[in-house]
Amino acid sequence: MPIKNKTKQTKTKVIMSQSHTEIVRNEIIPCVKESDWESPKAGEEHYSTNQLIAAYEAGIAKGISGMQKLVQEKFNANIDKTASDTGRLISKLQEYGVNPTSARLKVISWDQFEVLFILPEKEYLDEKFDFVYNFVGDLENSTREEFYSISFKFLPETEDTDIQKIMSDGFTLQHKSLVK
Amino acid sequence: MSIEQGEHNEALCEELAKSGKWNDWVITTAFYSALHFVENKIFPLKIKDTTYNSFDLYYPSRTDNSRGQHEARLRLVKERLNMAYSSYRFLYNNSRTARYNNYKVSPEMASMAKLKLAVVKSLCIKSAEQKKLS
Numbered sequence: 002m003p004i005k006n007k008t009k010q011t012k013t014k015v016i017m018s019q020s021h022t023e024i025v026r027n028e029i030i031p032c033v034k035e036s037d038w039e040s041p042k043a044g045e046e047h048y049s050t051n052q053l054i055a056a057y058e059a060g061i062a063k064g065i066s067g068m069q070k071l072v073q074e075k076f077n078a079n080i081d082k083t084a085s086d087t088g089r090l091i092s093k094l095q096e097y098g099v100n101p102t103s104a105r106l107k108v109i110s111w112d113q114f115e116v117l118f119i120l121p122e123k124e125y126l127d128e129k130f131d132f133v134y135n136f137v138g139d140l141e142n143s144t145r146e147e148f149y150s151i152s153f154k155f156l157p158e159t160e161d162t163d164i165q166k167i168m169s170d171g172f173t174l175q176h177k178s179l180v181k
Numbered sequence: 182m183s184i185e186q187g188e189h190n191e192a193l194c195e196e197l198a199k200s201g202k203w204n205d206w207v208i209t210t211a212f213y214s215a216l217h218f219v220e221n222k223i224f225p226l227k228i229k230d231t232t233y234n235s236f237d238l239y240y241p242s243r244t245d246n247s248r249g250q251h252e253a254r255l256r257l258v259k260e261r262l263n264m265a266y267s268s269y270r271f272l273y274n275n276s277r278t279a280r281y282n283n284y285k286v287s288p289e290m291a292s293m294a295k296l297k298l299a300v301v302k303s304l305c306i307k308s309a310e311q312k313k314l315s
Contacts, residue, residue: 138259
């Protein structure tokens with residue numbers, strides 16, 4: 002097994018020995034500004050393995066080293082950027098007459114993030130959405146840094162939309178501006 | 182990656198679309214058809230003094246592959262085939278998110294996927310023909 006994978010596996014074992022909910026509740030959520038992202042309510046908490054690894058990498062291990070502290074600080078700054086970049090996209094969507102009902106953040110790692118927009122299918126299928134995709138590609142490229150990247154996905158909302166599945170995949174935090 | 186394989190997948194996409202029973206697979210086959218068309222168009226790819234004959238040869242040379250092959254390909258389409266970007270991204274996006282709607286895909290979405298595939302194909306085939314002529 003490659004050394005890199007082995008290290009990751011060891012980290013995963015460390016995480017698995019702790020309460021998942023506690024790790025995310027105590028380590029990830031405190032990094033999130035309440036004004037930007039809404040945390041899941043009690044009983045709605047679903048955390049992917051990647052989020053748990055991210056929590057570890059953000060510095061949950063006891064006896065935080067200087068390096069880990071830097072990573073945690075960067076993670077905090079990155080979380081702020083996700084809110085701001087998502088806000089920019091929400092504004093652009095609204096300019097195009099697209100009205101997302103929700104934007105959910107997934108923490109892939111301390112420097113990688115994904116946001117899933119849920120929106121009416123009719124608006125998603127409109128030809129103006131081509132402009133949105135071009136804007137999104139430019140936004141992702143222009144905001145990418147050595148230790149920060151964000152990507153966006155879109156889900157047309159239907160009666161079959163499964164929020165539990167979405168949350169189970171790690172899209173747990175909701176952008177405050179779209180929470181009713 | 183070849184135009185033939187893209188057309189092979191496209192033919193399956195058409196067959197699936199006819200019945201209206203497998204719209205989730207219409208999305209998937211449309212995306213995997215488009216993937217062949219764009220790769221065929223983009224490669225061989227010359228960067229500085231190196232020519233990459235395929236995505237498989239290009240991908241390991243990248244310094245940032247942390248988001249995987251699909252995301253790397255998407256960025257490449259943006260850089261090298263911008264006209265096809267929004268259509269290709271539509272197909273990629275839907276193939277990734279269909280599971281959140283329990284793979285229930287509306288006829289309108291399936292039709293749009295076919296349309297987006299046609300856009301991607303037309304841009305790639307036209308370019309391929311021009312490449313042959315030159």
